[in-house]
Each structure stands twice: as structure tokens, then as C-alpha cells.
Amino acid sequence: MIALLVAAPLLGAAVLLCGGRRLDRVGHWLGTALAAVSFVIGLVLFTDMLGKGAEDRTLNQHLFSWIPVEGFQADVAFQLDQLSVTFVLLISGVGTLIHLYSIGYMEHDERRRRFFGYLNLFLAAMLLLVLADNYLLLYVGWEGVGLASYLLIGFWQHKPSAATAAKKAFLVNRVGDMGLSIAIMLMFTTFGTFAFGDVLEATGETGEGKLTAIGLMLLLAACGKSAQVPLQSWLGDAMEGPTPVSALIHAATMVTAGVYLIVRSGEIFNAAPDAQLAVTVVGAVTLLFGAIVGCAKDDIKKALAGSTMSQIGYMILAAGLGPIGYVFAIMHLVTHGFFKAGLFLGAGSVMHGMNDEVDMRKYGGLRKYMPVTFVTFGLGYLAIIGFPGLSGFFSKDKIIEAAFAKGGTEGWILGSVALLGAAITAYYMTRVMIMTFFGEKRWEPDAEGKQPHPHESPKSMTIPMILLAVGSVCAGGFFSIGDRFMHWLEPVTHHDHGDSPLSAATVTGATMVVLVIGVTLAWLQYGRRPVPSVAPRGSLLTRAARRDLLQDDFNHVVLVRGGEHLTRSLVYVDHTLVDGVVNGTAASVGGLSGRLRKLQNGFARSYAVSMFGGVAVLIAATLLMRAV
């Protein structure tokens, strides 16, 4: 049953990718259908899980022994508990919607079939990731989603920028994967196994140092996958991919895998405070980093990417808080999945209407032309800034509370950072909203000189947007009324309320205040006066932020250049030094043979002499042997 979850989209991927052109017409429907199938299966499993008691809700399915080697057992086995089923529903649900959306979005692309193949591949890998019952199998899914995102970011391969972005994404992820594999090795040497159950139970039996090491390695992995500082640089470029991809992979699901990993290995972090601290720090830094970047970008998708970064920063932060925060991390993850996917789909719809123009400074006043998009996008906007009653409000506030609840100076610092982040979020999201939908038209003809004729997108695109909007409105409330979600996850994440220095009401109030501040600031800057259609030079910070706070430049100078020089010099060394030695030998041999060559004067008789002499020597030898 569980295996079917993974199998269905996998089958889809195989069929779509291998079965040539004849599938072009039905391909996208097949892909969508299979995604829906796994969603339905997910629902079924979910419902009968609800039927059971809180404790025996964990399902296990052992398929076969994968790598049986002396003292090393890796199995292909699945584990379905509350945590993973939550992810399953999110992934397959949002996934299905986005499949639906892409049918319209990719209509004019002749490689649509392959696109759906890749999407299915992604679903399969992602489901494998959350369903695996041991770290090695998780690693498979982990790399699988990396591959899928590589393929999808670089889907328009004829654009060099896309190809480069894809490569960059995969490489940065690979660095993170290194962390994961080292973590697995550590687990193996420490516990002799890497199945979730055994490892997490055995945490008590080893020293904190080992656990800290494992935790840090896991954090590295999470940073890579979830675009956290210092491995965040790939996410912005990843927007080169088609918008549905950005929505599904780089907003809703894949990038949250890091959070899943940390929450899943909660026991390890609980036992290693230093690692936890590192996690929170990373989360906090990324939270601000992403938010700042988001403020400066004029490319709508990049702005959203920045916001994704910072929202995941929230989740990581929460996950770093330990049992206080796990639940809220997941909760925010789910709600964020809804509204951020909605926002991206909205952005896609806008681009769809604007000849794939991404520069917000060339938008403006679109609310009249694409009402549905406007409304859904607006709801998503309200949700993300945490407008009271919408899902973002619940999840984010809880995180901020938890941050304060961490206690001590850390608590204060983290909490205030979270608040600041909330303010900035409000600011940049308002900016996006205004620049896109309000103000006067700033449309310009695109490269081919086509004047954009903004129009509402087809049904197949609007329906998913509507559904997601509904999700982003209701999810938060539904989860947190009576702490449903908390109780639901408790058996896995063991929630406990910290001792918050501030009451929940205070925190909410503070959040509201910063929210208003952010919005008004944005309104003053973009709503009141007209938006220049070419970006002003801006302050130093702005310029830095436009360039992802110079992170890429750093990478380029240090890693790329350095690497190039290293390889070049190595090639040289290999060719001269290492090779030279051998050529020396070869030359000497050549000289020797040249000298020997003189013996071969071509006169039959002198050859005969040598032969004769040889025979004589042989006879002499034999005689001597006899004599001896």
C-alpha cells in the first residue's frame, strides 16, 4: 500500500520518459492522473490512520533487503507515521494541483510530455524521501529530488542561464549531500545502523560529541536542500525554471525537506544542544538574509524566492528550538506550502499574461485585467504576512512565541529577530503586491516588440490557484483551533510548551505592530509615489541585496576562480612533471636502442656470425653443465 504511493508517480515518470512521441497528446493527463492517484492513496491511508489510536498509528512496510553486506544492512522499507503522512498529503496534494496548473502553463511547449515525466519523477523521489524508514533510503530520495530539480530548473536547456542555474543547484545540493552521507557514516560507526527507529532510540547510549557531529552534518545537509545560509545561493537562480516548478519544488515541498530531516532526527538534536543552537542561528540568519534579498529584487519570482528562503528560515529556527518548535515548524511548513505555492502560481499566471515578463517594474495595475489571479494572489499575500485569521498568522506567531519561549538571552535575540523578519516580510510582500497589481500601467513591449495584452489564465491554471488560496486561508485556523495539529504530531515530535517570558497575547500584539509598520513603509515608498520603471541606483545595502548580498560574488571569486586556477595548474603539472619522468625513461631507452641498432648492419654474414657464436656459447654452456 505504502509502496504504491511511490510507485504510481514513478511508473508515470518511466512511461512518460521512455514512451516516445506517441504519448505527446495524453502524456500530461497521464502524469496528472498518477499524481492524483498517489494523493488518493495518501488520503485513504490518512483516514484509516485516523481510525487508530494515537500510539499504533505508525505503519511499517518492508519491501526487500537492499544492500546486505557483512555487518551492514540497508533495507528498502517504508515507515508511515503522522509526520510523514502530513508530508505525503502536502506533497501529493499540492503536487496534483500544480500538475493541473502546468497543463495550461506548458501548453505551448513541445516538450510538455517530458516536463510531466520530470514532475512525476520529483513526486516519486519526494515521497520516497518522506516515507523512508532509514537514512540511506532517505538519502536516495534526497538525491532524487535533487536530480528532479536539476532537470526541471534546466528544463529550458537552450537558455544557458537555465543550464547554469541547474548545475549550480545540483552542485550546492551535493555539498549538502556530502554532509548527509557523512552523517550516515557516523551513525553507522556509532550505532551500527541507520534505521530511524534504532538510531533515535540509541541516542542515549553515546557521547554528546558524536551526536553534535551528526547533528551538524545533518544541518549541513538541510542547509543545502533548504537553501539556508551559507548554501542558499542556488535558490535565486533556480527561478530560471518554469514557474510551476518554482511553485512545487522551490516553494512548497523540496526546499522544506531540510526541515523534515531535522524534525525527523529530533532526538539527536535534543541530545546535542550545541547542534540545536547552530540550527537556530542558521535559521535566524537565513530568515533575515532572505527577507532583505526579497526586498531588493525586481524580478517577481526572485523576490518570492527570497521570501521562501526567509520563511524556511522561520521553520529551521523553529526546528532548532527543539520540542517547543517542531510542531510549529511543520505547521508553518504546511501552511507555507499552500500560500507560497499559490503566490508562485499567481506570479506564473501574471507572467503568462505579460509575455513572460518578470520585472515587476514593468507590471502595474493588473488587478483589473486578471481578477482571479489578483484575488488568489492577494489572499496568499495576506496569509504570508500573517494577517489575522489567515493561516500564516497562526503558524508564524506560534514560531515567534516559541522563539521567545526558548528562554534566556537566546530567546530574546531569536524572538526579536523573528519579529524583525515579520516586519520585513510585510514590507517586501506589500511591495510586490503594489508593484504588480496597483499603480499605473508600466507595460513595455518585450524583445519581439509585442505589446503585452494581459488576460486571465485558462481554467486549468486558475482552479489550482483558487484551491490553494482556500488552503492558505483556512489551513492555519483549521490546524490550530484546539491545537489539532499539535496533538496529531505529538507522538512523533513530543511537544512541550516552553516557559515564555511573554504571554501569547503580547507576542501577537507585537507581531501586529511590526506588521503594520512594514506595510505602511512599503505603501509610503511604492503606493504613494509612482514606481520608476528602471531601478534607481539605491543605497549600498539595496545594491548588495540585489546581488544576493554578494554571496555569489564571494563564491565566484573564492571557489570558482580558485578552482579554475587549481585545475589548470594541476593539468600542467600532470602533463609536465608526472608525465615527464616517464618520457625521460622512454628517451633513454630510445638512445640505447639507437646504439644497439649499429649491430644490425644488414649483412647476412655478420648475422650468421652472431648466430654461430650463439650456438657455440650454448654448446659450451651445456658441456660445462655436464662437466659440473
Add this chain to the structure above:
Amino acid sequence: MTALAAYTTSTGEAVQFWVLATVAVIGALCTILMRKAVHSALCLAGTMIILAVFYLANGAYFLGIVQIVVYTGAIMMLFLFVVMLVGVTAADSLKETIKGQRWLAALCGFGFAILLFAGIGNASLKDFNGLAKANEGGNVEGLASLIFTKYVFAFEITGALLITATVGAMVLTHRERTERAKTQRERAEERVREGKHLPPLPAPGVYARHNAVDIAGLLPDGTPSELTVNQTLRERGQIRDVSSEALNDLRALEQRAADRLERPGSVRPDTGRSGEGDSGSDPVAAAAGEQTEEASK
């Protein structure tokens, strides 16, 4: 002799051995040292005959005969034939061209001989049982029985080998004629076209006192003409030039005549300087003079 060969080696055989062996070795040495191939061949033939005798002495009557018939009879004749074909008197200079070759060769040969001697010396060959038993049914029969029983396969194969050799020899020596033979007319025209020697080549010895093939005929000025000698001889450089000697002994003769008749040599112009045209008549006159003198005595 049968008995001898069969059991012991009689003193007779000893004598025979020592004498003939010396001759054989000398022959062999001559074979490799003679400058002319013909001489080498003859020496070798001699050595082989001696070997034939030794075979007989060793009770290998059949082989002895075969040795004489096949080797000295057929093979050596074949050699001589080829030698003739290639050039009888073509004496290749024994001067060595490859540096150190000769010394190395000699050294090797010498050392080799010594080694073989040492080997034979070491070998335990003291007792020997003669061929009496083997030969009692007659040597030839004995051989035959062996050849056709034990060695029959080898025999067959050698037969095949001989056939192959014959064919091979024919293939090697037979020259394929690629184009039609030219008719006499064509040859004549060709010669005219080349524009040399429309008339047939001059015969050798013409205008000279000899007419052997290897003597060049003399041109009117007394110098020999290459054309008159066969090309093969020319290539081998076997032309005897007699132009000068003819004149020389003519001069000598006249000198004698002059002495005899106390004629001042100056009376008659020196043949060397006087025209050659009448030189043919002088001896006649001289001879007449002598005869008259003798008659007068």
C-alpha cells in the same frame, strides 16, 4: 672389407683413414680458400669422394654409392653448371669488406671445432659394436626394411619435398614472357629508330691475328673495339686486349731481321712511325731474306 667394416678397424683402415682424412681436410680448406668458384667446387668434389670412401669403410655401402652418384655425380655437376652460368673465372676477391668479420668467423670456427672435440672427447664412446648383425641381410635390404617400415612416413614426406623442390626450381628459374616476341622486321625497325649499328656488330679478332671470342677486334688505329666482344664477357671484364702486343712483337721481329742483315735500322722507316697499311707485307719480305741467307750458306 665387409668383415672389416663390421667388427674392428683394421690397421688397413687406419692407414686409409689417416691418409684420406688429411686429403679431405686439405680439400675442405681449399674449398673455402680458393679464389675461383670452379676450383672450390672441384676441391669439394674431391672431399666428397673421400667421404664416400669413408662411408664404405663404415659399412654404409649404399650410402657410399649414393654419395658418389648423387653428390659428386649430380649435385656437384649442378654446382659447376651454375658456376659456368654465373662466370667461371669470376674470382671474387678474398678481401674482407665487413670489419672484423673474418677474424670473428675464424675465431668462431676454431672455437666451435674445439668445443665439438671436447664434446666428443667427453662422450663415452669407447665400446662399439659393429654393423655385422645389422648388415647381415645385406646393407641395402636392411636400409630398405627400415625405410619402408619405421621411417615410411618420413620417406613419403621427403618424396613430397623433392617434388616441391623440383617445381620450385622451375618456378624460380622460368622467366615468364610478358609480351609477344618481336619479329625480325620489328627488331630491324627498332634498330633503325635507335640509329646505332645498322650493320651487324663486327666480328671479334678482325684486323688482328687472333680470332678468339674474347679478343677485341682492332680499329684501324690499332685500338681495340668493345663492340666486337660478347656482352657477357664484357660484363665480366674478360676481354683480352692484344692490340699492343701485336705491334710489339712485330717490332721485335723487324729488329731481329735488321740485326741479321746488318741493315741500318734507319734505312727502313720505323714501323712504329711508318704507316701500318703495309706492315702485313714486311714479315714476308723478312722471311724471304732469311731464306735466301740460309740458302747461301
Add this chain to the structure above:
Amino acid sequence: MSFPLLTATAALPAVGAIATAAVPAARRTAAKWLALFFSLATLVLAVVVAVRFDPDGDRYQLTESRAWISDFGVRYELGVDGIGVALIALTALLIPFIILAGWHDADPLETKSSRWRPTQGFFALILAVEAMVIISFEATDVFLFYIFFEAMLIPMYFLIGGFGDRAHAGSDEKASAQRSYAAVKFLLYNLVGGLIMLAAVIGLYVVAGNFSLQEIAEARANGSLDMATNTERLLFLGFFFAFAVKAPLWPLHTWLPNAMGEATAPVAVLITAVVDKGGTFAMLRFCLQLFPEASKWATPAILVLALISIIYGALLAVGQRDIKRLVAYASISHFGFIILGIFAMTSQGQSGATLYMVNHGLSTAALMLVAGFLISRRGSRLIADYGGVQKVAPVLAGTFLIGGLATLSLPGLAPFVSEFLVLVGTFARYPAVGIIATFGIVLAALYTLVLYQRTMTGPVKPEVASMPDLKVRELAVVAPLIALLIVLGVYPKPVTELVNPAVKHTMSDVQKKDPKPEVEAAK
């Protein structure tokens, strides 16, 4: 004595080689089909061997033993353990693909050449190599092994020097010059190694009195034959040097890029996927079994060299401009992993290394053969000459990508399993080494993806605009390989079960136990 299965397996391709070489010049195609037939027949025999082999049975099975050179105690002894079976299967499996991929590589450029018969020679040589490789995997007599280990060089030399890559940057003279340079270099390196090994072999005979691997190993095990420490170390070094040259270990690797660059793609696969395995295999079978103490003594140095190979090879691969040389350097990096796994002396490491030999064969074959198809289309080996192939030849690009992903050992494909096993096995005993080796993963991703990006993606270059996609023959070569890569990646159990007992034996030879996990150790 039952049917000599192993002999037959090795002899069949040899017969095939002779038969192929004897095909008259005009019947080129016939020769190809004949060669293909024989290679397939060999594959069948190899499968039979694999089936007849019982993993839980004796260490060496299907053994044959005949007196050969009785004066020197040289016997014709054959026998296979799990590792041998795996590698024989790999060899027999790859050869048909190599032949099929090289179908047109040896067609004479001018058809009138009636006396020179390149095609027949090409395929005959390939089969000859197969025969020698297989028998060297089977030999349990050191001398017998040595002979064929060295004899391989002869056909390989002609394959490299005689049948170069038609797609060459320079002029024909330049090409042939470089080709012969590469061939001579290959020969020189391996011969030097071989000579040193010969000395060691003789030394072993002097010490042990015979050449039989089993007898010597037993004698070593039960202590009836004890070598002086220095003797053992010298002998070990003698053997190891030859193997290190063959399985290029830094700094003895430089022959590989030249050879693989100049040879045609199928021959390059033959070199790296089949012949070089002889080196690593021999380390596992001879070095560890005959000289356990010396192996342990040399382990640190070897591990360092292996590490250097991994990182160095990968970095150089990044720096290459020539597709085939890039693959060659990638192979050097992978061989580093294999050697690392062998000398980590943990069962995970050694199983991983053995698995790695098989998987690396498959993955490199896939990548290199597709690269060969690509090169044959464009007529250039320079990465810079390509671009946007993906648009005009999607299938080619797709297979190329899968090959590349296998090379960077993506989970789900076969190489991942082996690489991870090697890493874990190494990490268990030498954590630092393991961590450094892990950087190889990132670098692998770097060179593979850079290669893919520069050749396949981006705007379509005019030269490649009319490039045809894979033909049926080529697809028939690539598809099975990829299928195998996936199957072995998802379900490697058959191979591991084949290998595990053999590894257990080897571990007991070197008297090493796996380090216990910390938790259990604490208990």
C-alpha cells in the same frame, strides 16, 4: 574430472579470435557477426559459471588442475571465487557491447585494401583480450596468472596503436604520431610493472617453492611458511607495483588518459572497464592473500595514494577540454575509490570495492560509448565543439546524462551502492580518510555536470544542428547497460551475495575484524 567449464569460458573467445582473424578480407561483415556470436556464446558460458557457482560452497570452485611445467612447479590451475565470478561475468557481458559499439570503427577507409584486413584484426584482437582477461581472472597459479596478465598487453598495444580514433583534431600524421605515442606509453608503463612483478614472482617461487596460490596461502595461514618481514614486503611491493600501474594509481596513471584519448571509444572501454580491473582484482586476490602482513604494513601509504588519486583525478577531469580524456581522469578517480575500499580492510569496503569494479565497468561503458557515438557524429573530441545537442538528439543526450549520473554515483544507480559501501567501510576504520574521500562526490558532480552542460545544453551550435539521434544498433548497446545500472542500483543483492563470502575469506586472510560500532563496543 568434469567438463572443464572455466577453460572453455576462456578458450571460446580465443577460438573466436582465430576464427575471426581467418575470415577473408572481403567478408568484413561476416567477421563482425562471427565475433559477436563468439562473444555472446562466451557470455552464455559465463552465465553458466555464475549459476554453477555456489556462494556458500568452498572458496574456489569449478577448479581445474593439470601439470604444466613440472620442473618449476608451474601448474595449470584454474578456480573462481565470488569476486572472480563477478568480474568474469562483467567481462563477458561488456565484450558484446564493445563489439557492437565498435561495429564500424575498423572499417578500412579505402575499400580497395584487399590484403590488409583491419576489421578482422580489430575484432579478433578484442576477443583475444577477452580470453586473456578471463583466464587471468580464473588463474589460481601465480605464474599462469602472470603470463596472461602480461600477454594482455600485446593485443591491447595493437588495438590502441593500430585503430585510433578517427575523430582527431590534428592532421593524420599528427594523429598517428600521438596514437603510437600513446600505445608505446601504455606498453612501457605496463611492461615495467610486469618486469618488476616477474622478479617478485620468481622471488616468491624461491621462497615458497611453488606457484600455487592456494597452497602458498594455506601455508601462510597455518604458519608452515613464514617469510622474513623484509622479503615479504619486497615481494608485496613487486606485485603491488604492477597492479598499481594496471589499475592506474597516482602517480602511475598518466598512460591512461593518452591511451583512452587516442583509442576508439570501445577500446577505451575495454581498457578501463575490463583490462584495468585485472589490477584491482589482483590486489584483492594476490597481494592480500599472499602477503597479509606486508599489506597491513603498506596500507597507510596506499590509502594516501588512493586519496590523491580520487581528488587529483577528479580535479584534472574538471580541467579537461577533451571528452575522452575527461572520462579517463574520472576513471582514475574511481579506481582510487576501489583501491581505497580494498585496503580499508573492512568487509563493507572490500565488498564495495568488488561491487565498484563491476559498477564502474558498467557506468564507464555507458558514458564512454555514448560519448563515442557523439564524437563519431561530430568528428571532434573537444568539448568546446559541442553545444545544444540535447535539442537535436534528445535520446543521445538522455543516455549521456544517465551515464554521467551513474558516474557521479547518483543514488538509485548502481555505482552509488558500491561507492557508499567503500566510503562507509573506509570511514569505519579511518574516519579522516573517509571524509576527505567524500569530497570526491562533489567533484564528480562538478565534472560530470560541466561536461553535460557544455556539450548538451545551451544554444544549438551550427555544426551539430543536423546531428542524427541514436540509431538502433547504438540504442541496443546503451539501453541494456542503463537497464543494468538501474537494476543493480535498486537490487544489488545477487552480486553482494556472490561477493560476501569471498570477502569474508579475504578478511580472514589478513586477520582483520570489522571495527565494532561504538554502541556495541560499549556494551
Add this chain to the structure above:
Amino acid sequence: MNPVNYLYLAALLFAIGATGVLIRRNVIVVFMCVELMLNACNLAFVAFARLHGNLDGQIIAFFTMVVAAAEVVVGLAIIVSLFRSRHSASVDDASLMKL
């Protein structure tokens, strides 16, 4: 006298023949020397036959003769054609063994 002397003689002749092969340049003479060596061997065989008291040695000598005959025929044919082609009978002129 001991028939072993025949062997000594044979050895001597053989050595002489070999030396001749080495020092002479005229193909024909070289060839004769070869024949001389063969004969020496034959003598040795015959002598051995007598020593061992069986005819096998003679048989071998017989075969040697036959083979020698064949060899001579072919060899001389070669010499003739060689002479035809290059108007010389010197071994050194055929020094084509050097590239």
C-alpha cells in the same frame, strides 16, 4: 684405430665449412660450404650407426642427402634468378635486412 676419429674428422670438416660460410662472399661458394657441413654431419651419422650397430644413423644420413639434394636444387635456382636480377653473386650485395 678407434672409429671415434671419424667423428673428430666430421667435427673438423663441419667447423671448416661453417667458417667458409662466414668468410666467403660468393653465394655459390657459401652454398658449397653448406654442403660440406651437411656431408660432415652425414659422416658423423654413419660413424654413429657403426658405433651403435644399427642402421638408423645411415637412414638419417640418407634422408639428409635427399633433403640436401632438394635444397641444392632450389638454392641454385634462387642463385640463378638472383644473378639475373642483380648481375652479381655476392652475399653482401643482398644486404636488404636493414631498413
